[in-house]
Amino acid sequence: MSLCLLSEISLPDAPSYAAVATDEYWRAPTVQQHQSLLAQLQTTLDLREQLQLFSMAAGNILPLTGLELQTAIGHYGAAGSASAEFQHRSLLMLKEQCLAKLHYCSEHPFTPLVCSKLQALEVEWLYSLRNALVVTRLQQMALKDTLTGLGNRRFFDDSLDKAIQLAMRSQSCCAVLLLDLDNFKQVNDLYGHTAGDDILIAVAKAMHSTLRATDSLFRFGGDEFAVLLSDEDVASSELIARRLVKAISRQHDCQQHHVTASIGIAHWQPGQTQAELFSAADKALYLAKEAGKNRVRQA
Ligand SMILES: Nc1nc2c(ncn2[C@@H]2O[C@H](COP(=O)(O)OP(=O)(O)OP(=O)(O)O)[C@@H](O)[C@H]2O)c(=O)[nH]1
Structure with a gap:
């Protein structure tokens, strides 16, 4: 994987990994829960499909009305996403590289415990997400005119x-x-x-x-x-x-x-x-x- 591609899929001006909060109340999800999401994410390199899988897993932690993934190569909303009273934003960092921002919406508050659980889930997604971002970028490059950004x-x-x-x-x-x-x-x-x-x-x-x-x-x-x-x-x-x-x-x-x-x-x-x-x-x-x-x- 070329360094050039990795820099293209990174969001600029992201804080260091240390700035992403962890919570003392959090208890790790069971190994079974982790494995099932991880295994599902590894079955696809499609960004939208991964977002959908992640959204369903996150919905088991807190019922969501919307989830948006903001990346350097495009913004993607989970199917049927809608805004709501409570919102939570999160950075998906992999080795000091900001892969994406997540924007959650829910009718229920994002308590510290919920945020910690979501963060643990996000960590499970990082490598699959990185791979999907690279593949999506390659697909975009194959189909786009580089000068104007229009389809080729x-x-x-x-x-x-x-x-x-x-x-x-x-x-x-x-x-x-x-x-x-x-x-x-x-x-x-x-x-x-x-x-x-x-x-x-x-x-x-x-x-x-x-x-x-x-x-x-x-x-x-x-x-x-x-x-x-x-x-x-x-x-x-x-x-x-x-x-x-x-x-x-x-x-x-x-x-x-x-x-x-x-x-x-x-x-x-x-x-x-x-x-x-x-x-x-x-x-x-x-x-x-x-x-x-x-x-x-x-x-
Ligand atoms: N700047 C730029 N020029 C390009 C690019 N690709 C092709 N060209 C040039 O675009 C021009 C297209 O030529 P024509 O369509 O024959 O020129 P024209 O003056 O529009 O001719 P008419 O269609 O008869 O009016 C050529 O001079 C190419 O060298 C590009 O990516 N950038």
Whole structure:
């Protein structure tokens, strides 16, 4: 395991292990209790599944309404988590490295005895949690574009495959928007690669804030982006695409460098393969470029 990865999954500015309180009232849970949670945690490297297992074990100590795991690579809530009157926060430290913060919510008070028991349970989780964090980080790296943090081409291909399967099963639809920046090359040529990178990051942010949280946004590399729309948004695909084009043309850095965007849209047709759908969107994008750029075309 590389040191680089370990530092990426650590939370910064955590106090030393000594600062995590222990309680004199605490009595160790039986060996049986420990073994069962530990054994269960070791069966999965999925962070959410581990959180769920831990949440159930913690619920045996004190009934919880919510449990949130805050890590350097994302925040995860146990299923059905809700806030409550009593709250308790805890740091999960492993060898002076802060792996995560836990935020418990309950209708019942967190007495010193309860906190001690929870802390003992947390200790049981540390190594499995560390492993799950590393695996999750590797998965994120494999599926994310490092420059913008958006999903990469591989993630897009997987997501499109799933979207088509769902559309086939539920006799619904999905749509692909392929976006390519206009006149981007000149930014690199005139102002350097770093200025080009800044534009790409700014475009990703502008697109992100224009779309709904549920829309999937990807960057393929270069100045090519894609949006995957689910059935409920297919009817508005043209409107969404126009909004994206407008948002990019109004973005400060893009305006300064005369960078705009062209978009090709394709709606999935029953019987169409993933490659055919993608090719249809690509052709529509070509038409948008041919028609003068800074515009939208449908397949
Ligand atoms: N800064 C930066 N540039 C990149 C990156 N990846 C690819 N590029 C550059 O992006 C440019 C994309 O080229 P084009 O799409 O042909 O350029 P364009 O000026 O937008 O052309 P039109 O689409 O016809 O308007 C090339 O100059 C690539 O070298 C990157 O990660 N960062």
